[in-house]
Amino acid sequence: MPQDITNAIDVRQAVKRYGDFTALKTISLSIHDNEFFTLLGPSGCGKTTLLRMIAGFEDVTEGEIFLYGEEIENLPPDKRPVNTVFQNYALFPHMNVLENVSFGLEMLGKSKSEARTRAGEILELVQLSQFGARKPLQLSGGQQQRVALARALAPQPKVLLLDEPLSALDLKLRKAMQLELKHLQRETGITFIFVTHDQDEALTMSDRIAVMSAGELQQLGDARDIYEKPANRFVADFIGETNLIDVIVKSKDGDRVLCEFPNGLTLTCDAVDEMDVGKTGHMSIRPERMKLHQTQVEAENFKGKVVENVYAGTDVQTIVHLQNDMKLAVRTQNSDTGKAMIFDPGTDVFVDVEFGSARLLAS
Amino acid sequence: MAARKFDVRAYPGFAYITALCLLILYVPLMVVSVYSFNSSESIVVWEGFSTRWYADVFVGSESAKFKVAARNSFFIAVIAATVATTIATFAATAMIRGGKFRLRALSFGLISLPLMVPEIVTAVATLIFFSSIGFERGILTILLAHIAFCIPFAYLPISARMQGIEDTYEQAAMDLYATKRQAFTKILLPLMMPGIISGFLLAFIISLDDFIITNFVKGAGVETLPTAIFGAVKQGIKPNIMAISTMLLAFSIVMVTISYFVSKSGENK
Numbered sequence: 001m002p003q004d005i006t007n008a009i010d011v012r013q014a015v016k017r018y019g020d021f022t023a024l025k026t027i028s029l030s031i032h033d034n035e036f037f038t039l040l041g042p043s044g045c046g047k048t049t050l051l052r053m054i055a056g057f058e059d060v061t062e063g064e065i066f067l068y069g070e071e072i073e074n075l076p077p078d079k080r081p082v083n084t085v086f087q088n089y090a091l092f093p094h095m096n097v098l099e100n101v102s103f104g105l106e107m108l109g110k111s112k113s114e115a116r117t118r119a120g121e122i123l124e125l126v127q128l129s130q131f132g133a134r135k136p137l138q139l140s141g142g143q144q145q146r147v148a149l150a151r152a153l154a155p156q157p158k159v160l161l162l163d164e165p166l167s168a169l170d171l172k173l174r175k176a177m178q179l180e181l182k183h184l185q186r187e188t189g190i191t192f193i194f195v196t197h198d199q200d201e202a203l204t205m206s207d208r209i210a211v212m213s214a215g216e217l218q219q220l221g222d223a224r225d226i227y228e229k230p231a232n233r234f235v236a237d238f239i240g241e242t243n244l245i246d247v248i249v250k251s252k253d254g255d256r257v258l259c260e261f262p263n264g265l266t267l268t269c270d271a272v273d274e275m276d277v278g279k280t281g282h283m284s285i286r287p288e289r290m291k292l293h294q295t296q297v298e299a300e301n302f303k304g305k306v307v308e309n310v311y312a313g314t315d316v317q318t319i320v321h322l323q324n325d326m327k328l329a330v331r332t333q334n335s336d337t338g339k340a341m342i343f344d345p346g347t348d349v350f351v352d353v354e355f356g357s358a359r360l361l362a363s
Numbered sequence: 364m365a366a367r368k369f370d371v372r373a374y375p376g377f378a379y380i381t382a383l384c385l386l387i388l389y390v391p392l393m394v395v396s397v398y399s400f401n402s403s404e405s406i407v408v409w410e411g412f413s414t415r416w417y418a419d420v421f422v423g424s425e426s427a428k429f430k431v432a433a434r435n436s437f438f439i440a441v442i443a444a445t446v447a448t449t450i451a452t453f454a455a456t457a458m459i460r461g462g463k464f465r466l467r468a469l470s471f472g473l474i475s476l477p478l479m480v481p482e483i484v485t486a487v488a489t490l491i492f493f494s495s496i497g498f499e500r501g502i503l504t505i506l507l508a509h510i511a512f513c514i515p516f517a518y519l520p521i522s523a524r525m526q527g528i529e530d531t532y533e534q535a536a537m538d539l540y541a542t543k544r545q546a547f548t549k550i551l552l553p554l555m556m557p558g559i560i561s562g563f564l565l566a567f568i569i570s571l572d573d574f575i576i577t578n579f580v581k582g583a584g585v586e587t588l589p590t591a592i593f594g595a596v597k598q599g600i601k602p603n604i605m606a607i608s609t610m611l612l613a614f615s616i617v618m619v620t621i622s623y624f625v626s627k628s629g630e631n632k
Contacts, residue, residue: 057534077537084538090531094553103549104539155540 007066008033008159008191009054014063014073016049016215023049025215026063031159031193032208033068036185038194040202041212042238047195050212051161054193055084068158078107083152084161088168089144091136097123097147098132104155122150125184142173149181153188162194166201178204199239203227211235231272232363236284243285243328247360249277257360259283263324267300269358282361287331289357292318292341292349301350304328306343316342320351392612399605406600416606423603425595432591436571439506439587444567447513448521451562452555454514455522456547460530478515485512486579493580500582508580509570516569517562520626524558525551557625564622568615 009031016024024046031037039047052058054065056077065073072080083104091100098119105115123129126146136144145165152160162181166174182205185192196202202209203223211218211226211234219231230236237244247259250266257271259281267283275281293301304320307327315338318330328351332338343349371377398406402413420429454474458467477485489508498504532554536546552559574589581590588611595604 055538057538076543077534078540078542082538084535086531086535088529088531090529090535092532092535092550103536103541107536107540107545151539 006033007031008035008068009193010064010066010069011050011054012064012066014050014053014065015061016046016053016058017061023215024053027215027217028063029210029217029220031191034189034191036182036192036194036205036207038196038202038206038209039212040196040199040209040239041218042197044214045212046215047197047212048163051084051163051193051195054159055082055161056080081155081157082159082161083155083157084163085148085152085165087164089136089148089165091144091147091151093136096133096135097128097139100136100147101151101154104151108155119150119154122154123147125153125187126150126180141168142177145169145177149184153184153190157190159191159193162192164196165194166196167198174201181205203239211238213238229272230284230359230361232361233282233284236282236359236361241287241329241331243283243287245283245285245326247281247283249275249279249281249360252277259360261326263322263326265302265322265326267353267358269360270356271360273360273362275360275362279362282363283358284361285328285353285358287317287329288315288333289354290328290330291352291354292320292330292332292343293352294343294347294349296350297352301352302328304349304351306345306347306349308345309342318342320349322351395605396609396612399602399609401602401605404602406602406605416602417610419603420606420610425603428586428595429588429591429607432586432588435502435505435586436588439502439509440567440570443506443509443513443570444517444563446510447566447570448517448559448563450510451514451517451521451566452559454518455525455555456551459522459525460533460551474518475515477512482512482575486576489576490579500580500585502582502585504580504582505577505585505587508576509573512573512576513566513570517566520561520565520622521555521558524555524561524626528554561622561626564618564625568618572611572615 007030011027011029014024014027015022027046027050039050041047049058053060053073054067056072056075056079060073063073064071067080067082092103095103098116101122102112102115102119105118106112110118120129120132123132126149128143128146128150131139131143131147136147139147145168148165166177166181169177178201181192181194194202194205206223208220208222209226210220213234219226219235221229226235227239230239230242233244236242245261247261249271250258250260252258252271255271256268257275258266258268260266261283269283273281292306296303302320302322304322306318307321308319310317310319313334315331315333318332320328320330322328330351332341398409399416400412400414401409402415403410420426457464458471458474461467489511493500493504528551532550533546536550537543541549572589573587574593577587578590578593581587586594588607592604592607595601
């Protein structure tokens with residue numbers, strides 16, 4: 001099979017098994033040149049395994065991995081022009097910052113002075129020039145993180161692999177580093193592959209995201225795609241918050257499908273998957289895509305009663321009880337227009353689902 | 364402090380038992396050390412402070428014998444500790460970084476077994492081994508025996524140290540284009556160094572003061588310090604024995620202290 005050399009990484013039918021346990025089930029995906037690509041999923045989904053297979057720390061049970069058209073899955077880690085930022089940073093404790101950053105360059109055969117000069121430049125890029133003589137443990141967590149980044153960037157890898165590098169940082173620092181990483185990626189033009197279980201992080205930074213679960217690729221797309229057009233129940237549930245309701249398909253009219261809820265209510269929605277009348281599926285409605293009204297505004301509005309309001313700063317989450325014990329979570333922005341649509345518990349309301357925002361998923 | 368109610372000092376009689384244990388353990392050593400400075404020929408009657416017995420060790424009638432023995436002891440200890448430490452380092456690398464190989468548990472048992480086998484058994488077995496293969500007894504047989512029984516002592520601090528080193532360091536090194544060998548020499552070895560030094564010093568001390576095995580496998584006329592001391596004691600205890608013992612004790616304390624601080628310094632790195 002000819003490989004597209006404009007792809008930074010091509011994973012072809014890769015499988016990883018540990019004895020009887022299959023960590024990765026036949027994954028194929030392409031990561032473009034100069035892309036900020038994120039592998040997102042809960043722990044144990046195989047995302048780190050895939051990253052380590054690209055880095056060369058795990059062998060590939062079946063399948064191939066190509067790096068800019070060159071087959072690499074049988075090369076040892078030191079022969080692959082990719083570098084890794086480890087989750088625990090793995091900075092060499094017996095070397096100072098400058099020695100850490102120049103290590104890769106020296107191993108590539110650069111002279112000591114050349115390596116040190118280049119390492120100095122990279123340290124400048126991550127604003128740590130004045131810390132070159134310090135030992136890693138004399139630095140804060142955020143600084144260590146940037147040293148790890150500098151060390152991995154210094155040899156100018158073709159692809160940079162980042163294994164949950166921000167998970168040890170506090171929220172403020174994490175947010176700052178997210179932006180810094182995004183800028184670094186643009187500045188250096190190096191393809192970044194970022195592994196995280198944090199959907200916020202993935203949505204904020206990535207050009208494209210691969211959502212993984214149980215060793216399988218669930219969906220591949222940009223942030224808007226996976227949030228607004230989840231491919232299945234898992235993605236809808238894992239990314240952001242959503243109302244997931246089991247439904248039966250009652251009738252079809254092109255892409256528009258009339259679905260019936262367990263409580264007897266019906267709603268017309270977009271079908272993501274081809275589904276026949278009579279089949280059961282899941283409907284996903286994002287809480288912020290619904291509005292509460294005191295009077296009926298559309299024919300398909302649900303009648304319900306507000307039971308609880310939870311204040312969450314930027315918005316208010318309202319739990320609405322519909323007939324026959326069905327509950328919906330609705331988010332209303334805490335703005336002037338939004339406040340007019342927040343009602344006290346006990347109020348009878350109509351729930352209006354935005355056109356095109358309810359999605360029917362087969363699995 | 365949450366641990367207060369478990370404070371061992373609160374138990375009745377704790378202070379007395381502690382004092383008793385310390386007394387039994389250390390009074391004999393203190394007596395020997397103090398009496399090594401006795402000016403008397405007697406080993407029980409104190410007549411005044413003097414360093415004559417220390418001088419006697421170096422220039423007295425038996426000094427030549429002790430000098431040769433000391434030289435043998437240090438020569439054997441240095442080489443045995445070096446070789447044992449090297450073997451133990453590779454053993455620890457294989458045991459801890461080698462993954463799950465077959466007979467791993469058995470290998471670990473075999474490495475540490477000599478610590479549990481009564482020394483006299485090892486001594487007899489080593490002697491039988493050497494005579495059955497017709498190996499002439501001399502300084503070389505002592506050296507080989509010492510290397511063998513020093514390995515577990517060197518192994519313990521080295522493997523303990525290595526277990527605390529995450530393998531991501533070597534992975535990071537290889538990720539940064541170091542070969543396996545470079546990852547070992549440039550990253551793993553320096554990180555293991557406190558354990559290695561500690562293991563070396565321990566093996567050194569163990570070799571230096573070994574008596575039983577040495578006494579079995581040494582050739583006629585070849586003496587190490589412990590066997591020479593034992594030989595001298597057989598003709599009656601003279602205070603110069605106390606002086607030698609005290610010097611050995613002081614030397615051991617220094618080595619063990621260094622070993623402790625070296626391994627300690629590695630912990631917070």
